[in-house]
Amino acid sequence: MSGFLEGLRCSECIDWGEKRNTIASIAAGVLFFTGWWIIIDAAVIYPRMDEFNHSYHACGVIATVAFLMINAVSNGQVRGDSYSEGCLGQTGARIWLFIGFMLAFGSLIASMWILFGGYVAKEN
Template sequence: MAPGTLELLVSPVVMDWWREHGKRWGPAIAGGLFGAGWWFWVDAVAVSSTHKPFSQYLPGIVATLSLIMINSVRRDELLSYDPYDEGTFCRSRFWLLMAYGISLAAIGGSVVVMLHTGGSVASIMQVACILGAALVLFTSRSEGEGGGGGYEGF
């Protein structure tokens, strides 16, 4: 996206609030979205009178895997380019590309589940909430937070 493109899609008031409070409230919002996503699916399974095969659980599991993959990348590895970093820049971007590809597969799988079950949107709502949680959590972190690249705290 070009600089300033996000401001065309989101209100400047919301952007200012997110810059100021996103680090504090982002994990709570992401946790709420993640819980709501799984609640949609568990509620649909509990109310259903038919048995759901394991294959219909896969989009939610894959979306959860994608959430973990997206948030294992450190944001500072994506923002700075050092020609002598031995491929960290490329590995991080490739990992994030794979995570987004898996997210797309989860969305496609949830649509297939919806069409297969005859109109239940629970799987789509589940995947949408989980992937929304992944993006909220990723954008709420600071530059050096997240990822498993280093052991600075040990």
Template sequence: MRKTIMKYLPALAGIIFTAGWFLWIDGHVYENTNNKNADFDGPHIQWIYYLPGIFATLGMVMANIVDLSALNSNSLLFDGGATKVRVWLFISFAISFGCIGAALWIMVAVFLPPHNTNDAAQWPGIAITLQTSLIFLSSLLLVFKKVRQDDEYDQF
């Protein structure tokens, strides 16, 4: 059972990643469609609102590009390779958390009341927050898969 779950974990991470970007694109299309109506009074999506998703994707790539075999129980705290991997992972997760914070900031400052009084115009703010959260979740799933894969080899 565990091997089956671990086998399909990257596919699940890809589905979650795709769902995150799909939700943001849906929020943007929703905003563009509704802003064409004359009676719709909502915020417009600017190019800067794409940055949390782009940088969250960068953080995901950064977290999954390193070789996690340097992180083992035999490495000391100040071992050269292990320290570099730990710093790299810290920076990648800091970027991801910063993107979630930026998405929350955009949602609260632009798309929620009192700045936006139109209830129908809140979906893009919710979508950008869901997007960055889902990208971070997919990153965690991929890192978990890599860690578990390395642990299976250590058992023999």
């Protein structure tokens, strides 16, 4: 995000360093909320299974779980600065983060598969 904000002319008058994480978190939350709002709206408008297959919600649910798993781990826990107890300590935090990223990328790949398989390459 800092590369995006460096192109602005007013980047010298505003200190983005302290607010960068806050702005990125707010933007991610807004995008996440908007995605769920759209999928719930589509499910309400097309309630029958022949119009919209409701099993497609599984990708969004898995992405939500991955989103929560990734955001539950801080940088200090991964580096080992502030986390020494727990189930596996620093290694456990890294494994938890890795599983969260695997779920996130898996749901992204599955959603692309659904898009191209169910809608783009649909034979009628």
